[in-house]
Amino acid sequence: MLKIKSTTVIAVMHNNEVAIGADGQATMGSTVVKGNVNKIRKLLDGKVLTGFAGSTADAFTLLDRFDEKLQRYFGHMKRSAIELAKDWRTDRYLRRLEAMLIAVNKExxxxxxxxxDVIEPDNGIVTIGSGSLYAESAAIALKKHAPHLTAEEIVRESLTIAADICIYTNDNLTIEKIS
Structure with missing residues (x-):
């Protein structure tokens, strides 16, 4: 069976704004099978935004579990993420799931x-997926050399640069922000 490869997802916190974005490409083997996949989801009435890379069904299973944790822990994102990671690591069914998640809120x-792992980056940038290093490098440079840009603009430009380099990333972007 061919593995589905896809995606670049990036979230940026900059100038009191948070934005998350992803490309829209899904690839099976060396073939693009879909170009407009939405890999960004809103949870908790839009107070938490998530992005995923990996198997779509696996990611949706994890997003459902994460949403349950957010409800259970009254929207406390870090606690919910830690509880999800513990379940993901120890549950016989969940540990077979192949996906990664980014979760963001205002803070x-x-x-x-x-x-x-539940990792909170030091630099206000987090990325996952096949083009993640390209997007992260671009975002680091943009934050440093173009501090006037908004978080949304940094996400957009970083994904565009990743799409120009990574064959598993396209320029059909979905971007959401929390300000």
Whole structure:
């Protein structure tokens, strides 16, 4: 069976704004199978934004669990992420899921992985997916050399640069922001 490869997802916190974005490409083997996938989801009435990379069904399962944790822990994102990561790591069914998540709110950016990691970046940038290093490099440079840009503009430009370099990333972008 061919593995589905896809995606670049980036979240940026800059000048009291938070934006998250993703490209829209899904690739199976060496073939683009869809060009307009929406990999960004709103949880908790839009107070938490998430992005995913990996298997779509696996990501949706994890997003449902994360939403349940957010409800259970009254919107406390970091606590919910830690509880999800613990379940993901220890539950026999969940540990087989192949996806990574980014979760953001007004105060925090988190990367959540199936290895039990919940990482809050120091630089206000978090990325996942095949083009993540390209997008992250671009965002670091833009934050440093163009501080007047908004978080949304940094996300857009970073994804555009990643799409120019990474064959698993396209320029059909979905971007959401919290300000």
């Amino acid at each position: 925090e950016l988190l990367l959540i992985s199936g290895t039990g």
